[in-house]
Amino acid sequence: MDLLKSTQTVIKEALEKLGYQDSMFELLKEPLRVLTVRIPVRMDNGEVKVFTGYRAQHNDAVGPTKGGIRFHPAVTEDEVKALSIWMSLKAGIVDLPYGGGKGGIICDPREMSFRELERLSRGYVRAISQLVGPTKDIPAPDVFTNSQIMAWMMDEYSAIREFDSPGFITGKPISLGGSHGRETATAKGVTICIREAAKRRSIDLKGARIVVQGFGNAGSYLSKFMHDAGAKVVGISDAYGALYDPNGLDIDYLLDRRDSFGTVTKLFTNTITNKELLELECDILVPAAIENQITGANAHDIKAKIVVEAANGPTTLEATKILTERGILLVPDVLASAGGVTVSYFEWVQNNQGYYWSEEEVEEKLEKVMVRSFENIYSLSQTRRVDMRLAAYMAGVRKMAEASRFRGWV
Numbered sequence: 393m394d395l396l397k398s399t400q401t402v403i404k405e406a407l408e409k410l411g412y413q414d415s416m417f418e419l420l421k422e423p424l425r426v427l428t429v430r431i432p433v434r435m436d437n438g439e440v441k442v443f444t445g446y447r448a449q450h451n452d453a454v455g456p457t458k459g460g461i462r463f464h465p466a467v468t469e470d471e472v473k474a475l476s477i478w479m480s481l482k483a484g485i486v487d488l489p490y491g492g493g494k495g496g497i498i499c500d501p502r503e504m505s506f507r508e509l510e511r512l513s514r515g516y517v518r519a520i521s522q523l524v525g526p527t528k529d530i531p532a533p534d535v536f537t538n539s540q541i542m543a544w545m546m547d548e549y550s551a552i553r554e555f556d557s558p559g560f561i562t563g564k565p566i567s568l569g570g571s572h573g574r575e576t577a578t579a580k581g582v583t584i585c586i587r588e589a590a591k592r593r594s595i596d597l598k599g600a601r602i603v604v605q606g607f608g609n610a611g612s613y614l615s616k617f618m619h620d621a622g623a624k625v626v627g628i629s630d631a632y633g634a635l636y637d638p639n640g641l642d643i644d645y646l647l648d649r650r651d652s653f654g655t656v657t658k659l660f661t662n663t664i665t666n667k668e669l670l671e672l673e674c675d676i677l678v679p680a681a682i683e684n685q686i687t688g689a690n691a692h693d694i695k696a697k698i699v700v701e702a703a704n705g706p707t708t709l710e711a712t713k714i715l716t717e718r719g720i721l722l723v724p725d726v727l728a729s730a731g732g733v734t735v736s737y738f739e740w741v742q743n744n745q746g747y748y749w750s751e752e753e754v755e756e757k758l759e760k761v762m763v764r765s766f767e768n769i770y771s772l773s774q775t776r777r778v779d780m781r782l783a784a785y786m787a788g789v790r791k792m793a794e795a796s797r798f799r800g801w802v
């Protein structure tokens with residue numbers, strides 16, 4: 393089943409459990425708006441290449457839409473739509489005054505120069521500028537985009553509007569109004585969820601064996617935080633392969649050697665495959681890469697006791713069912729990865745008020761939000777006897793559905 397369809401399946405189930413009628417599902421099953429753009433970019437060799445990009449806005453009943461932009465060759469319109477719905481759910485779960493949005497450009501930034509990436513980033517902002525803005529739709533980083541790309545986008549938007557607009561985009565460099573703690577926020581949020589889930593399963597994090605799939609923004613910092621907490625990170629991977637050491641990998645060394653796309657395994661010869669990585673003996677498995685990694689084909693072979701989804705959509709619905717039946721605690725993406733958008737919200741608040749917080753303040757606030765959200769969803773899953781994914785969807789759609797009803801949309 394594809395990402396959009398499976399998301400719709402769970403949204404439907406969540407709305408039914410909350411007692412909403414079919415018309416609410418009709419409203420929430422697709423984004424309110426999706427813009428497709430074609431972006432001509434002058435490449436370094438003088439030729440023009442035309443890229444396709446999207447921006448989806450799922451629901452703005454609660455407030456402006458919010459969510460990242462990914463640069464990836466596998467981006468599709470349906471994927472961007474599903475991702476925008478997940479952003480709405482995340483905002484609902486951690487209780488931010490936003491709806492969900494998402495953007496994507498079909499491209500491979502690993503094969504583009506710095507200047508080509510700048511031209512593409514600016515071209516995308518020109519193409520979507522009518523639809524976005526600090527009180528309309530606020531983008532942020534996602535797969536293969538970073539603070540430099542946010543900086544170009546902010547600069548382009550400010551030039552179009554003819555005033556400084558730091559609140560247009562989050563995940564900016566600190567010197568351009570970025571927030572302390574934003575760079576590591578997704579990983580911090582996941583770390584808090586791992587700690588809370590481990591408590592529920594009486595697993596001591598000191599000495600616990602952790603496997604992390606993906607070594608990008610989330611996976612790399614997360615491995616570091618786990619390592620610093622005394623856990624043993626026994627496996628990590630990137631798009632090209634995986635590393636395994638039952639005694640624990642040297643995370644500081646790997647962090648030092650990774651490139652900006654999270655590639656590190658190319659430096660080693662004794663690698664294993666991503667498939668083998670997912671099936672390693674461990675206590676906690678963290679898929680922190682891309683979609684559809686744990687499926688009906690390998691869910692029976694997962695040996696972890698807890699799976700915490702740092703990526704968006706890494707586990708299919710069929711696999712969610714299998715893992716739950718096997719007694720494995722699955723902490724879903726829309727909860728576990730919500731630390732990023734939470735600190736993005738803090739960044740936007742700081743931009744709007746022009747008053748900036750210390751790293752400690754940001755961390756303290758993030759900790760509170762994540763612990764409260766985890767507790768809400770864990771206890772909802774216990775009292776309603778549903779898995780944590782369905783509980784998270786129930787918590788995630790509630791405010792949006794209520795706001796849509798108050799506005800008279802449904």
Ligand code: GLU
Pocket residue numbers: 458459460461482530531532533534535562704729730732733734736
């Ligand atoms: N792209 C991130 C996500 O999927 C962050 C979005 C944001 O900060 O707005 O949650």
